[in-house]
Each structure stands twice: as C-alpha cells, then as structure tokens.
Amino acid sequence: MAPVKGGAKERWVRRAPLLPALIFAIVVTQVPFLVTIYLSTLDWNALRPGDRPFVGVDNYVTVLTDTRLRSALLNTVLLTAGAVIFSMILGLALAVLLDRKFVGRSVVRTLLITPFLVMPIAAALLWKHAIYNPAYGLINGLFGGSTDWISSYPKAAVITTLVWQWTPFMMLILLAGLQSQSEEVLEAARVDGANAWQIFVRMTLPHLRQYLELGALLGSIYLVNTFDAVFSITQGGPGSATTNLPYEIYLTTFRKFEYGEASAAGVIVVILTIIVATFALRVISSLFRMEESR
Amino acid sequence: MTTLAAPAKRRLATSVWGVVAWVAGIIFVFPVIWMVLTSFKQEQDAASNPPTWVFTPTLDQYAAVFDRNITPFLLNSLMASVFSTLFVIVLATPAAYALSLRPVAKWTDVLFFFISTKMMPAVAALLPVYLLVKNLGMLDNVWTMVILYTSMNLPLAVWMMRSFLLEVPREVLEAGEVDGAGLLTSIRKIILPIVSPGLAATALICFIFAWNEFFLAVNLTATNAGTSPIFLVGFISSEGLFLARLCAAATLLSLPVLIAGWLAQNKLVRGLSMGAVK
Numbered sequence: 090m091a092p093v094k095g096g097a098k099e100r101w102v103r104r105a106p107l108l109p110a111l112i113f114a115i116v117v118t119q120v121p122f123l124v125t126i127y128l129s130t131l132d133w134n135a136l137r138p139g140d141r142p143f144v145g146v147d148n149y150v151t152v153l154t155d156t157r158l159r160s161a162l163l164n165t166v167l168l169t170a171g172a173v174i175f176s177m178i179l180g181l182a183l184a185v186l187l188d189r190k191f192v193g194r195s196v197v198r199t200l201l202i203t204p205f206l207v208m209p210i211a212a213a214l215l216w217k218h219a220i221y222n223p224a225y226g227l228i229n230g231l232f233g234g235s236t237d238w239i240s241s242y243p244k245a246a247v248i249t250t251l252v253w254q255w256t257p258f259m260m261l262i263l264l265a266g267l268q269s270q271s272e273e274v275l276e277a278a279r280v281d282g283a284n285a286w287q288i289f290v291r292m293t294l295p296h297l298r299q300y301l302e303l304g305a306l307l308g309s310i311y312l313v314n315t316f317d318a319v320f321s322i323t324q325g326g327p328g329s330a331t332t333n334l335p336y337e338i339y340l341t342t343f344r345k346f347e348y349g350e351a352s353a354a355g356v357i358v359v360i361l362t363i364i365v366a367t368f369a370l371r372v373i374s375s376l377f378r379m380e381e382s383r
Numbered sequence: 384m385t386t387l388a389a390p391a392k393r394r395l396a397t398s399v400w401g402v403v404a405w406v407a408g409i410i411f412v413f414p415v416i417w418m419v420l421t422s423f424k425q426e427q428d429a430a431s432n433p434p435t436w437v438f439t440p441t442l443d444q445y446a447a448v449f450d451r452n453i454t455p456f457l458l459n460s461l462m463a464s465v466f467s468t469l470f471v472i473v474l475a476t477p478a479a480y481a482l483s484l485r486p487v488a489k490w491t492d493v494l495f496f497f498i499s500t501k502m503m504p505a506v507a508a509l510l511p512v513y514l515l516v517k518n519l520g521m522l523d524n525v526w527t528m529v530i531l532y533t534s535m536n537l538p539l540a541v542w543m544m545r546s547f548l549l550e551v552p553r554e555v556l557e558a559g560e561v562d563g564a565g566l567l568t569s570i571r572k573i574i575l576p577i578v579s580p581g582l583a584a585t586a587l588i589c590f591i592f593a594w595n596e597f598f599l600a601v602n603l604t605a606t607n608a609g610t611s612p613i614f615l616v617g618f619i620s621s622e623g624l625f626l627a628r629l630c631a632a633a634t635l636l637s638l639p640v641l642i643a644g645w646l647a648q649n650k651l652v653r654g655l656s657m658g659a660v661k
Contacts, residue, residue: 103487106477110537111493113474117534118500124511183407191401199645200408203415206644210597210612211633214619215418218626225430225626227417253414261652265660303659314504316598321616335506335598342510343602355507366502370495373659 122359129352136346148353158354160329161337167244168315168333172251173308177301179252180259185289187260188267205257213321216250221322243323243330250318255311259304266300267293299375306369313362334358422631429627444631453632456614460636462525463610464593467532471540471589472582474533479544484551484574494542498657501538505598516603525608531599536589539657543588546658547581548574584650587643594640611636 129148133141152158187198204212220227221238229235239246270293278288316335319325325332325340332340334354341351421429423440482490512531513522521527551574559569597612604613615636618629644651652660 100488103481103485105481107481107487107493110474110478110541111496114497114500114534114537117530118503118508121508121511121515122503124515125507128510183404183411186400186404186407189397189400189404191397191404193401193405197404197408199648200412202644202648202651203412203641206591206637206641207415207418208595208612208615208633208637208640210595210615211418211637212414214615214629215414215633218629219417219421220414225432225434227414227434230432230434253411256411258655262656262660265652265656300660303656307656310502314506314598316506317612320597320601321619335504338506338509339602342513348510351510355504355510358504359507362502362504366499369502370498373498373657374491374495 125352125355125359128348129356131349131352133348134346135348141349144349148349149357152350152353152357157329157332158334158337161332161334164244164329164331165313165333165335168247168251168319168331169309169312171244171248172255172312172315173305175248175252176255176259176308177305179256180304181263181297181301183256183260184263184267187264201260202257204253205255207254209254209317210321212254213250213318216246216253217322221246239323240327243327247315247318247322247331250322251312251315255308259308262300262304262307263297266297270296299372302372303369306365306372309365310362310369313358313365418630419634421627422634424627426624426627429630430624444627445635447628448632448635451618453611453614453635456609456611457636459525459528459604459608460594460611463528463532463608464590466529467536467593468586468589470529470533471536472586475537475540475544475585476582478541479548482541483545483548484553484556494545497538497541500534501657505535509599509602512599513602522603523605523607523609527603528600528608528610531603532593532596535596535599536592539592539654540585540589542657542659543585543654544578544581546653547578547585550581551577581650584647584654587647588651588654591640591643591647 130143130145131141132144132147183201187194187201191197207215217239218226223229223235223237226238228238275288275292278292283291314335315333316339319331319333319336320339323331325336329337335358338351338354338358341347341354422444423442424435424438425441425443428435428438481487482494487493516522516524516527555573556569559573564572594611596610600610600613601616604610609617615629615632618625618632647654
C-alpha cells in the first residue's frame, strides 16, 4: 500500500482530509507541552505577587531532590505495576475460561466487562464507602472484624479497585489473542498426545506474548495517569503513602500554587512516559506489521 | 467403552469450567449489583452491619438525587460527551481515510504521532491549559471541555477508524472507480455500508471516555460546567448517612456508559487497543 507519487496538487488533495485533525492535535496537545517546558524554567508561585525570574534547571533540581516527589515516583511505579500485573494474571485466567464454550458464555462476558464500564470515580467511591468502610462496608459486613481497610492497607486498597476495573480490559485483549490461535494447529497438537497444560505453556503462551505485551503497555499508559482512585479513596494518604505523580502534581499546582515546580514535575512525567511509550509503540508496530503482511 | 467415555468426560469438564466462569463473572459484577441494590434501600439499611439483604425497595434515593439538582450536571456531561464525540468523528474519519485507503506520504509517522499524543499524561499539560483557559475567560465552560475531550479521543478514533476503513476491499473500491463512481458515490455506496458499525463503535467508545473523564473536569470546571463525575464528588461532603444516595447517583451516572459499553462490546477491545487487536 505504498502511497502513489503524483504532482504537488495531487499530494495536497491527498493531505487535505488529514490536515484538520493533524493541526487540531498539534495545537491542543503539543503547544501546551511547550508552554510547560517554558514554565518549568521560571520561579513562579501564584501566591507570591511580582516577577517570575528565570531560574534555568533549578526547578528540576528541586523536584528531583524533593523526597515527596521521589516517593510519588515510587508510588506511581508500585501502583501501576501492581495494578497491571494483577489485572493481567486475573485477565488471563478469565480469558482462558471464556475461550471455552459453555452455556451463557456471552452473558458471562457481559458481566465480566461491566466493572470496566462503571464510571471510574463512581467505582472508587463505591469501593471506599460501600466495600472498605470499617463500620458498614461489605467486607467487614460479610466476614466480620472492624479493620479499616483503607488506612491499614492504603496501597492494596487502591490497587484492588484498579485491578477490579482493569481486569476486563486485559481479559478482552487476551481473549482476542486466544481466539486468533489456529484451531487446526491446536487440534494437531492434541492428536499428537499433548495434554492441555503442555499446549497452554508451549503453544498458547508464546502465541499470547504480543497480546500480553500490548495489554501491559496500554494498561501502563492509562494507569500511570491514575488520579480518580487516589483522589477519592485515599487523598494520597495516609501521609503520602498513595500519592502518585499525577496527584502530587495536582497538589503542587492547585494547593501549593508552585507553578514552576509543578511544570518541571510534569516534564519529568512526560520523559518517563516517553520511555514506556517507546516500548509500547514497538509492540504496537509489530502487531501492525503482522496486520500488513496478512 | 473408552470411545464413549472420552466425550462424556469432556462434556463434564466443559460444564465444570462453565460453572467456574459463571462464578467468576458473578464475583466480578457483584460490587455493581451491590451498588444497584443499595441504591434502592433506605439509608439505615444501606449502612447496616451485617449487610441488609431483604428490604422493601424504594425510589427515595433517586428522588433525593434529583432534588440535589443533578440535571445541570447531566446536561453538561451530555453536551461535553456528545459534541466532543461529534467533533472527533468529523475530524478523525477523513484523517483515517487519508491514512488508509488513499494514504499520504509518511502515513505511518502521522499515525504514530497521533498515538503519541494519547500517551502524554494529561497532568503535564494541565497547568498551561489551565492558565490559557483562565486568560481566555473560558474556565468553567462546557465548550472548553468539548475541545479538550475532542483532543483526548482523537488519536483513538483515528486509529480505530483506520482499522475499520482497511476492511473495505480495495478491489471493490477500484472497480467502482473504473465504473466512474466519484468520491462521494463510493463513500456513500461502498465505504459507509462497510464501516458504519465501526463508526458507531468508535463513537460509543469516545462517548464513554468523555462521559467518565474526571481529572480535567475537576480542575477546569465548577458550578456552571460541572460534569457528572463532579456531581458525585460533591456528594461526599454532605453530613450523615449518604451511602444509598451515593449509590443511586453512581448507578444513574454509570448507566449511559454501561448501556453504550454493552452495545459496543464486540468492538470494545479493538477500540481500546487502538485497532491493534481485532
């Protein structure tokens, strides 16, 4: 599907449908980021009137040496990795279950994707008040005890909620992977006497590798930005136990009004995201080549 | 004997795994069921320990939610989601066409540019967007949210629409051109019938993301343009028992997306993976 070479006019006719979307995307997403880079070089606290001197990389030094930021970085990694890994394992198990035929399979699939569709902020509030609450939450109500789940296990509380929401996403991607396996090849392996476990480990898992990678990376891209769950379940606490980068930057911007520092932290988040995204793009483009060669 | 036993054994295994799948499905959906059940309770039943299973359902909490003036928030959400989805489709469909059926030079680079904007965390652009919007006097304005949600969903829609457009058989398209069909005719007669389910799925997924968006809404809107998630958060500050009312509001606000998602579920995975997984 190589683009046809033509005259300048022909090229512009081809480009025309693309331009509105492209220009819109550049203006709305790239320009603010350039402004963020500029702001990150200023010493600017919105509560302090007067000038906003240029301070070069000072904000970056402050941000990188600030223990709050470092703990926010660590929390981001823990929350993201925890949520991705657990939702991946559960999603794989559920995808394997759904790959078989049984009565009501499509109903079960509908049930399983439902958590993903609940408004994230509603899901977070539901878990906080209806499930984790020490006095009348469902966990203590069913199993007894008076554990305050959120203050005792803040990270696990946030991760559990995220896993509940994101398992369906992983399941859908992995199910698509499972269903793209060639039935004849599996049947041939069965005829050759391979048992279900051998088939799963030797054939299904390698086949699923790309789908696992894709799920992990897309999941990470979305989950690195987790804000709703932290904002409403723990407010980043207790202390800063669950403060991740988005929440910390939100606090720096709208609670401390340190615009310069918040911008520097934002730029750092983008750099980290670019690192993760580079891997993501590689995975996506390999799937992409598969599609092209089909 | 063994020839008979093997299928029977396999059938048994199938039904056992079927039961396991059903149990898993019910466990996963249970918090949602609990939310809906709680929304029909009186507050004291909602906050009981042990949990109340048998109760007389009431619509009091839904009435209370409407009394607290949920309507403007619902309308704001509806406006932000519908208009942004509309804009996304109008921008993304021609762009996807120029990246698939009649590709421009360097179309892969353009595709990857779009997806890379999706990877940029919103938090990194929040401050300049906030300052710009503030200086333009557009804080707490629904149209600000429409523009931001359009840019948030645009990459997803371009990728999705591209993957649907690629399903249009080239031979049919070329045959149409040979027969002298103009661009508009081939769009109407050949392309649209094939991609319209994909178009609908793309629109539904964009709607879902816009409807559920919280981060930008909480930072850029207040009383005038507050969307549904903002209404939910405002609920918590109230005194006393509020669980049943919260569940009623959460159920009500999740309902449009639940319906949209159930309808689009066959295409959901493709949209969420930007068309990378069929």
